[in-house]
Amino acid sequence: MKLIYERTPSIERAMLVDGERLLEVEERFVDQLSVGTIVEAAIERIHPSLGAAFLTDGETTYFLPISETLRALASYPEVPAIGQAAxxxxxxxxxxxxxxxxxxxxKVTENIRFGGRYLVYFPFGRRQLFSRKLDLVxxxxxxxxxxxxxEEGVLFRTExxxxxPEALQEELNRLxxxxxxxxxxxxxxxxxxCEQFVRRHAVESVLLNDKEGQSRLERLDVPVKRHIGKGRMPEAKxxxxxIEKLESRAVWLDGGAFVLIEQVETMTVIDVNSGKNVAVKDKGRAADTINEAALYSIMEQLRLRNIGGMIVIDFLRGSKEGQTRLLKKMKELGARDPRRVEVYGFTRMGLFELSRERTGRSIQDRMFHAGKPSKxxxxxxxxxSLLDLNDQYEAVVLSLPKKWHDASWHEFDIEVHLVEGxxxxxxxxxxxxxxNFLSRR
Known part of the structure; x- marks a missing residue:
């Protein structure tokens, strides 16, 4: 597998590919709140019955359990009352x-961590932990x-x-x-x-356009090639x-059949449709064939779109033998998924149920807000687009809402003029x- 990592002044984007096939994609603002983000927040209120405190930075509220406070770390294995810790x-x-x-x-912790190739460093961790794969000696x-x-703590990775010891001490000093x-x-x-993807997957090589990402991955002993030159990397383009197709509800299959993916707040509902497929000589066998093709597409889309939680699939009405094969293949594909998948099978109404471990927000949640494209x-x-325009034009005029004007537009080689709209x-x-264009407005 190969990782393609693209970074602009505001955004980083990681794409995992196998040959020409896209397996996984994630995109976020460089300063976006996500797992691993470190922020300063004030304790807003204490909730004794939950054994937790709620914190705020003025915009966002965070949940801090008592076991994740510095006071709990210092008194481990004893756990103080939340009123003593906050x-x-x-x-x-x-x-x-x-x-x-x-x-x-x-959910947040005061036991802040920084990951390296051999160690995970905790500035306030207070104890040493070890990978389960390391023997006692x-x-x-x-x-x-x-x-x-x-005060310090570390977790020793398997590597x-x-x-x-000199290599471990060098990494500790760097962290x-x-x-x-x-x-x-x-x-x-x-x-x-890019570091998160390399740790989660068996990445064989990385192509990127970012110097900082290159230096960090080289410490992890991953083969890295950096794109030098103007414009975007052709592989990313x-x-x-x-990636744009992931924003569509419909996923087309060979022969004219298609799958509809509907994400709502509580679950994801998927409907398999025969569409233009007119194989009617043996409807049961045709349905089984379409269902099996849809199954592979559905599991691929769940990973690509980062869909988690409860999932219900309405397959076409096929044969009993076809349903048995679907259940078996779903379990096989679920076992290969990097996220934990629980397969429950068909209900009495003929609906197929499964759940997938939820990690972060889905493509739909990230790219849309109130039915419109998100920031x-x-x-x-x-x-x-600005990366591609660098070697074609000297300047560009962008229309944006006023609250979005504070981004790092000045970091592009092309001159950017902003107007409200x-x-x-x-x-x-x-x-x-x-x-001249601006003067005529």
């Missing part, structure tokens, strides 16, 4: 561990390899057992430095998207069409031509 009005530096979805608050050796303060910078800034990400969708389209490209040309 005081209303205090500011705390916390890290997101789970994104809030459908009105739920983001190796754990004992590693426990003496690093010079940690009383730590294969390297010299310490990164933690100091983020803690001083009171905001940051523990990992880039080639995937735009496949992320607009910025993603505009910034990719609905998002669209208004004019390309030389700097003088753009100034």
């Amino acid at each position: 005081v209303v009005g205090e500011k705390r530096l916390v890290q997101l561990t789970k994104e809030g979805i459908n009105g739920k608050h983001h 190796t754990q004992d050796r590693l426990s003496k390899a690093l010079d940690l303060t009383e 730590a057992g294969q390297v010299a 310490r430095h990164r933690s100091i910078v983020v803690i001083e800034q009171r905001f940051g990400q523990d990992e880039l998207l 080639h995937l735009d069409g496949a 992320l969708a607009i910025f993603s389209q505009f910034e990719r 609905e998002p669209e490209f208004l004019f390309y040309g030389t700097s003088e031509e753009c100034q």
Whole structure:
């Protein structure tokens, strides 16, 4: 598998491919709240019955369980009362561990972490942890390899057992430095998207356009090639069409059949339709064939769109033998999914039920807001276009809502002029031509 990582001034985008086939895609703002984001927030209220505190940074509310407070870390294995660990009005530096979805608050911890190739470093972790794959003799050796303060903690990854103590100490020093910078800034990400993908998947090589991403991945011993030159990477541009299709409700199959994917707040409902498929000689056999093709497409789309939670599929009415094959194949495909999939089978009404582990927001949630393209969708389209326009035009005029004017537009080689209005490209040309265009408005 190959990872293609594209970064613009505001957005990072990671695309996992197998040959020409897109397997997974994720896109986010560089400063977006997501798992791993470190923020400073004040304790707004304490909830003794939940054993938790609620924090706010003025815009977002966070949920901090008692077990994730610094006071609990210091008194481990004893757990104090939440009133002893938190005081209303205090500011705390916390890290997101789970994104809030459908009105739920983001879950956070004070046990901040920074990941490396061999270690996970906890500035306030206070103890040493080990990968389950490390034997007791190796754990004992590693426990003496690093010079940690009383407050610090580390988790030794499996790879730590294969390297010299000097390499571990070098990585520890590097993670310490990164933690100091983020803690001083009171905001940051523990990992880039490209690092997260490399850790989650068996990535064989990476193509990217970002110098920082290159240096971080080289420390993880991943073959990296960086795109040098103006414009976008052709490999990334080639995937735009496949990614745009993920915004459509309909997924077409060979022969004219199609699948409809409807995401609502509580679940995802999928409907398999025969469409233009006119094979009527043996309707049961035709339905079984369409259902099997739809099954592979559905499992692929769930991963591509990052759909999780409860899922109900309305397959075509096929034979009993066909239903048995569907159940067996669904379990096989579910076992290959990087996320945990629970397969329940057919109900008495003939609907197929399954659930998929929810991790973050889906493509639909990220790219649409109140039925319109989200800020992320607009910025993603505009910034990719600006990269391509760099070697064709000197300047461009963009129309954007006033609240979006504070982005890093000045970081492009092309000169960007902004006017207030609905998002669209208004004019390309030389700097003088753009100034004349603005003067005529």
